Amino acid sequence: MSDELDLGIALADVRKAYRLLWCYQKRVFDILRLIVSEFDDRRFYYWRSAHTDPPAGSGSDPTERWTWDMLPMVEASYLYLQRGVFDPNSTQPGQWMLEVKVTSDTGFKDPGQGRDPDPEDFAAAPQSNSSISIYAWYCTGATTLNWFYGVWKRLVRPEIDGELVESAAPPFRVVGKTFDIATLIDKDAVRAAASEFKTMASKALGVALV
């Protein structure tokens, strides 16, 4: 087969991949909205991609940056505060932030040293997973810290489901649970996952999360 023909097939596959990604991302958004709606009075606060910077703004040259910067949903966190939290630069005991982290490819590997991760170095796609983790960031002491920069960026998340990470500064407890997206097949499954997290996190934190 000629190179030109190979390339033609490959570019058709790229077009297919974009369309499939659209289908996937639309479903991820639907899952995010449904998870958040299972908690009382949540409002969107912030999002951040895990490995990359947010996509380049219109005044920035995307070719100067990682290719992955333009594919931020490969792994991203979405943060939601209670509607009553009006000042993001203040945390009060009893307030908590909901984080939903979507890891579209657990095989993603950051080579470090500022290099653009190359999929050739990733674990094989069939042997990797896609997951959604839900975390509760529970405040135990008043601070004037920003929920994103002062809390979320400074603390590490627990690596094990149900394990509590307790921090004195900032005064927070974090607990989470990870679900394989392959099991979140429909609305009922997503609702069940949110409910399972709520029960587990409430028990770990010793407070009823609603």
Place this chain on the structure above:
Amino acid sequence: MLNAITHGKGRHFQSDISAGDSLRKAFLRSEDMLTATIFERLAYLSGPVVWQILGLTFRPRFLPSLKIVQLEEIEFWPTWSEARGRLGKSVIPDVVLRLSAGDPPRSLVLIVECKLDGSQDPNQWAEEWIAHADEYPSSQRPDEVWLLALGGRPPLFEGAVARFVAEIHRNRGVEIQAAAGDWTDLLRALDNLDLSAITDRRIVLDIRQALDLFGYRTFSPMSELGRLAADYAIADASIGSLRWHERPKALGSLPIDR
């Protein structure tokens, strides 16, 4: 929402709303707020768009395709008392739409009964139908009347609507015309609209947001992705074909610096 306050005499929140609860919570528990919010916005849309939405939402499909439609009047929670003698009470339907459609124009009245968590009730439909008939002398009666049931648990399918109609005929001796739809049917109807005017698009977006607040949103299940991926059938070889160092010839015209 405005009409739930100004026209809805006696409309009230459920008793589980207490001092200090958020407006959002109060709003979300109220069938009346949902009804008013949706229908107030429908009334801002042009007649043909309202016609299209109603036609797509309710089953059986009772509205013919028409381009000339005018929403003459919309009434929220009117009190109909003329049939008090027969029914023993006044009747208050949720929304009444009066339309003029077609050329030559025909008058059409749509009596809308909305439910959030409660069930649609054939007795209530019959009372609204009878109360409407008694409220207007024959000279003022429209060419056509339909009772539209929106929402309710469980959702009513066409068969259930036909059973309700038959039950009303049997028990009350009146022949009614009815159609039903769920709030999710309304959402789907909004998805299938062909809107050219930016003002209509803004209003429809607002209606979608209101439905979203009440949990009525479209959801594409992840389970469909397997079929979609199989349809796309992306080949592993394509990744190799697009790597610069593996296919320099095919990409020779592009600047390659590594």
